[in-house]
Amino acid sequence: MNLRILKKLSKRAAPLLPLLKDKREQFRAEKGANYTGIVIKQRKCWERLPTHPDNPVGPAGGGAIRVQARAGHKYVLSPHCYPLKGTVMVGAMQGREEPEWDEQSAYEALQDVVFWHFMTYDEETDTQGCERPLGLPSQVFQAAVDMLGDMRAPKLGGM
Template sequence: MNLRILKKLSKRAAPYLAALGDRREQFRAEQGENYHGLIIRDRTDWERSWCHPSHHIGWHREGEMYCVEARKGYRYMVRMPSHPLKGTIMVGAMEGYYEPEWDEETAYGALRTIVIDRFTCWEAIFAEDDRPCMTRDLSTVSKLFAAADEMVAYSRRQAA
């Protein structure tokens, strides 16, 4: 997934959140101000900066940055982006009791969490497997949105 796809999926996921009862504030991301908290593997979106020649080539800081040697001996650092594109739909709220802090994520990340939590069998943790199992295949984005459609339809039937 790249940042452009994340922006489109967040726009698509925003109406589902309201229908599923997520009452957090929805807003558009500002350039460099918000954090998405997801892993973006598409290297075309990775942030690049120059690297000092004394840095050795390889991963730094537990996989956050990677020093690469380009043509003519120049070195530069690449790292996964932590900021979404400007205009990406985000959800956020103040969370905490004694010292509340602002917590935010993309609308797609929030919907993904809700759907995966709904279709996870937590009783398997106490069995011999010692890890939760999925009760439904959510391996692709289309399957995730199909499950969200069913969840919204079910909640509307229960409300009527």
Template sequence: MNLRTLKKLSKRAAPLLPLLGDRRKQFRAERDGNYIGGLLIMDRKHWERGRSVHGERVRQFEIKWPARDGGGWIWMVPPDYARKGTMMVGATSGYFEPEWDEECTWSALENLVRCHFTDWHPDHEGTPKLLRPLGTAREILRAARDMAAELAVLA
């Protein structure tokens, strides 16, 4: 997935979240200001690049190789921030020291759907069993619509 696809999927996921009971504040991401929230973007086109004189890895998923001119190292890391305009959800949590927690709407929807359609019974030899296929974005969106329809009937 790349950042452009994430932005489009987040736009499609945003109206489904309130129907599934997610009451967090929805907003659009600002440029380099909103954390993606545990989502790993593997399309290297969007990775941040730079140069360093140090050879040790500093960040998770960082890739380093020696510079051709012999002047240090070239590094690449996946992006931590969503594209400007990506739909996000966020809320404060905590009592004594409340903190702001945010993630993109696609990640929030995917987590809700995967938790709902997973059988966590201990008889599955430690591996939870999916109750329906959720391998593609289309299947996740279809499952979310089915969940919303079930909740609408119950209400």
């Protein structure tokens, strides 16, 4: 997944979140001001950070890699943690004594809601798993639609 696809998936997930009882504030990301937890694996989307001449190796933590260009300059590639400007985000204050702002993209929020809805835990064998596959975005959106169908179905029951 790249940042452009994350932006499109978040735009598609935003209207589903209020229907799934997610009451957090929705807003658009600003350039370099918001964070996402999704790891972007395509290197063309990674940030290029030049290294200092006194320290030619440079820092390379958190999945970053050191690269040497053809001209001999060294730089560090690190995974991008900022969504593109305009990506739909959700956020709210979290915590009791010292509340902090917690935010994520709308697609990440939808993934979390759907995953925890279909999560199962067996106490006898102490194992956990998911009732259905959720590895692809299409599977996540289909599961969200199924959840909405279950919520809107009339509750049949006796007195």
